[in-house]
Amino acid sequence: MTYFLLLVVVALAFPWGASVVARRLADVLPPRQACWTLTAAAVLMAGGTISALIGLFHVPFLASLEQVPLARVLEVWPAAVPVAVAAGAVMLVQLVLLVRRWFQHRSLLRRAWLSAAGGTGEGDLLVVPGDDVDAFALPAYRGRRGRVVVTAGMVDALKAGEREVLLAHERAHLAGRHHLLSAVADLSTTVHPAVRSVRESLSFHLERWADESAAxxxxxxxxxxxxxxxxxxxGTSRQHTSGGYPLLSVTTGPVPQRVAALLGPEPAAPEGGARRAGAWGLAVTVAVSAVAALALAYGLHEYVEYAAIAVRGG
Structure with missing residues (x-):
């Protein structure tokens, strides 16, 4: 069982290294590609973690399907039942956190729509009266299409040309469905803590994507x-967050870095060595995850077959 446990450890520890690779790769990619890379990495890390836990949880049940007595399973691997119980408990906690986070997202959207109820405007724009200085992209909710919400205070704080940038920025969030990418990464953090750094990086690159679209x-x-x-x-100091999931606002993220990027040249896909290094890094990340999952499945199969043969031979 040493081989099997080693595979499980690799599968559970893999996201820590994968998060570093994904963030560094995102830093050399244009914002749009960086966002998709980070979202895919979050899903990959969460999926690998769940696969490893399911593998641990199913060991006793797989043995019972082969009509292997639990006592014989414990002879081969005494910790099989405690480990399966622990894996089941972890997955239960993950499920509770996932459901809780999902309802936080829905509650946040509901409150945001209620706060924008007094807004007026045409098309996709809602201007909310008041002195607060704020603006954000409000995703579609219960049959209502997405809107750009801007307070009267924000309108007064900007010049005409700057208002155009603001609206283009928030419209880019809606057009790119950035709230879905953000939600996927945020929900993935309930599966493995390593995804949190990926979520933070994704938040920055989503704003960079909208910045470049506005420019x-x-x-x-x-x-x-x-x-x-x-x-x-x-802008006001009020933050639109719930469990790490933001309403997409022009003032989100490290603004100095975003401004510095806009003052530089338009980002382009990396060339030569940087592009090859990024591609290899991503390929290795995917390959390690796939090999670990396949090896884990093969190890489970071999373990059950070994136990079944031992029972028949005995």
Whole structure:
């Protein structure tokens, strides 16, 4: 069983290394590709963790399917039942956290829609009266299409050209369905703590994606940078968060880094060595996960077959 346990340890420890690879790869990719890479990495890490736990949990049950007495299983692996119980308990906790986080997301959207109920505007824009300085993308909810919500205070704080950047930024969030990517990464954190760093990196790159879309829409990167900086300085300290899941706002994330990126050249796909290194890093990450999952399944099969043969021979 040493081989089997080693596979389980690899599968459970894998996300810590994978999160580092995913974040570094995202840093050399354009924002859009970085966001998809980070989201895929979060799903991959969560899936590998669940697979390992299911494997541990099913050892006694797989043995019973082969009509192997539990006593014989314990002779081969005395810790089989305690480990299976522990794996089941962990998965139960994960399920509770997942359901709780999902309802937090829905509650956050419901409260956001209620806060925007007094807004007026045309098309996808809602202007909410009040002195608060705020703006965010409000995803679709219960048959209502997504809207860009801007407070009157934010409208007054920006110049005409900067308002155009603000609206383009929030519309990019809605068009790219960034709330779904953010939700997937956030829900994945309930499975493995290593995903939290990936979620934080994803939040930054989602804002960078919207920043670049806004800069392209207005055709001036300096104007976009100025608008982002002014909106952040004028914005309120109120945070739209619930368990790490944000409403997508122009003032979210490390604004100085976002402004500095907009003042630089438009990001492009990495060339030469950087692109090859990133591709190899991602390929190795996927390969390790796939091999660990296959080896884990094979180890379970061999273990059950060994125990069954031992019973028949005895």
């Amino acid at each position: 392209a829409a207005v055709g001036n990167r300096k104007t976009a940078a100025a608008a982002i900086a002014r909106a952040a300085l004028a």
